[in-house]
Amino acid sequence: MRDSTESPLATHRLNGQRVAIIGGTGGIGLAAARAIQCAGATPIIGSRSAERIKAVEEQLLDFPKSKRILVRADDPASLRTFFTVISPLDHLVISIGNMESPPVKFLETSAAHARLHFEQTFWTSYNAAQAFAASVPWTPRSSILFVSGALSRRPVVGKSVYTAAQQALEGLARALVEELAPLRVNVLVPGLVRSPRWDVLSEIEREALFQGAASENPVGFVAGADALGGMVVEALANPYLTGSALVVDGGWSVRR
Numbered sequence: 001m002r003d004s005t006e007s008p009l010a011t012h013r014l015n016g017q018r019v020a021i022i023g024g025t026g027g028i029g030l031a032a033a034r035a036i037q038c039a040g041a042t043p044i045i046g047s048r049s050a051e052r053i054k055a056v057e058e059q060l061l062d063f064p065k066s067k068r069i070l071v072r073a074d075d076p077a078s079l080r081t082f083f084t085v086i087s088p089l090d091h092l093v094i095s096i097g098n099m100e101s102p103p104v105k106f107l108e109t110s111a112a113h114a115r116l117h118f119e120q121t122f123w124t125s126y127n128a129a130q131a132f133a134a135s136v137p138w139t140p141r142s143s144i145l146f147v148s149g150a151l152s153r154r155p156v157v158g159k160s161v162y163t164a165a166q167q168a169l170e171g172l173a174r175a176l177v178e179e180l181a182p183l184r185v186n187v188l189v190p191g192l193v194r195s196p197r198w199d200v201l202s203e204i205e206r207e208a209l210f211q212g213a214a215s216e217n218p219v220g221f222v223a224g225a226d227a228l229g230g231m232v233v234e235a236l237a238n239p240y241l242t243g244s245a246l247v248v249d250g251g252w253s254v255r256r
Contacts, residue, residue: 012039012040013039013040013233013237014036014039014040014041014090014233014236014237015039015040015041016040016041017040017041017042017090017091017141017236018041018042018044018086018088018089018090018091019036019041019042019043019044019089019090019091019092019093019236020044020045020046020082020083020086020089020091020092020093020132021033021036021043021044021045021046021092021093021095022046022047022071022073022079022092022093022094022095022096022124022125022128023047023073023094023095023096023097023147024043024045024046024047024093024095025045025047026195026196026197027095027097027193027195027196027197027225028095028147028188028190028193028195028225028228028232029045029093029095029147030225031224031225031226031227031228031229031232032093032095032228032229032232033045034226034229035226035229035230035232035233036093036229036232036233036236038229038233039233039237041090041091041236044086044089046070046071046073046082047070047071073096073124073125073127073128074119074120074123074124074127075127076127076130076131079127079128079131079132079135080131080134080135082131083131083132083135083136084135087135087136087137088136088137088139089132089136089142090139090141090142090143090236091141091142091143091144091145091236092128092129092132092136092143092144092145093145093147093232093236094125094128094129094144094145094146094147095147096120096121096124096125096128096147097120097121097147097149097197101200102158103156103157103158103159104158104161105157105158105160106160109160109161113161114161114164117161117162117165118161118164118165118168121165121166121169122165122168122169122172125146125169125172126172129144129146129172129176129185132144133176133180133183138182138183140182140239141239142182142183142184143183143184143185143186143235143236143242144173144176144180144183144184144185144186145185145186145187145188145232145235145236146169146170146172146173146185146186146187146188147187147188147190148166148169148170148187148188148189148190148245149162149166149189149190149191150189150190150191150192150247150249150252150253151163151166152166152167152169152170152189153189153247153249153253153254154252154253166189169187170187170189170245173185173186173187173243173245174243177242177243181242184239184241184242185242185243186235186241186242186243186244186245186246187244187245187246188228188231188232188235188245188246188248189245189246189247189248189249190228190248190249191217191247191248191249191250191252191253192209192210192213192222192249192252193222193223193224193225193227193228194210194222194223194224194225195224195225210222213252216252216255217249217250217251217252217255218250218251218252218254218255219250219251221250222250223250227248228248231246231248234246
């Protein structure tokens with residue numbers, strides 16, 4: 001268990017608020033949970049994996065067992081039950097991704113592969129946002145934050161399905177801004193970060209990937225997932241922020 005002494009990153013910008021995180025057991029989702037906790041809020045993490053959700057206890061300060069709940073993001077009924085059980089809530093963060101797969105060119109991509117990717121990313125995010133908006137009484141500060149990806153800004157050969165799914169998620173967010181108002185809806189658009197999603201690669205392959213990406217990034221390095229946590233807090237805490245896509249990628253998407 002980590003030391004419960006207040007983090008030097010504590011900001012108290014979300015004091016007393018409650019934030020549900022779908023996909024909060026690793027990577028950007030877990031980094032968001034840490035930052036949310038440092039900002040004075042209570043993160044409530046939903047995951048379909050009992051083992052992964054239990055491991056969260058080792059990553060967060062005094063994280064109570066009652067704040068980690070099993071939920072299937074691909075099952076609308078499970079999501080509605082999850083939100084009903086943990087209400088009241090102020091915010092929802094949706095950070096759903098899948099493990100990286102090798103690049104597949106468009107002409108070699110099967111419809112089944114494309115559908116599976118959309119099911120695992122776009123549709124699970126869609127289901128979570130819909131269940132939250134339908135099940136949770138909104139407060140004046142309520143918001144939804146989707147986590148997308150920088151391939152929506154700068155496509156890469158062999159990753160057309162990723163680009164399409166990320167663009168779809170950002171389009172959904174824009175469409176919901178007026179329809180769900182005053183509930184705020186934003187998107188976090190991260191670039192490449194060091195996270196467990198790259199564990200499918202060998203250590204040598206991962207380092208080669210990160211070194212190559214660092215050489216392309218204007219900032220000259222690839223950040224860890226914690227670099228995104230502060231932006232999550234900003235998106236949740238700023239009452240004037242809605243309909244925005246917050247790009248945090250070290251400048252990668254604007255480099256030619």
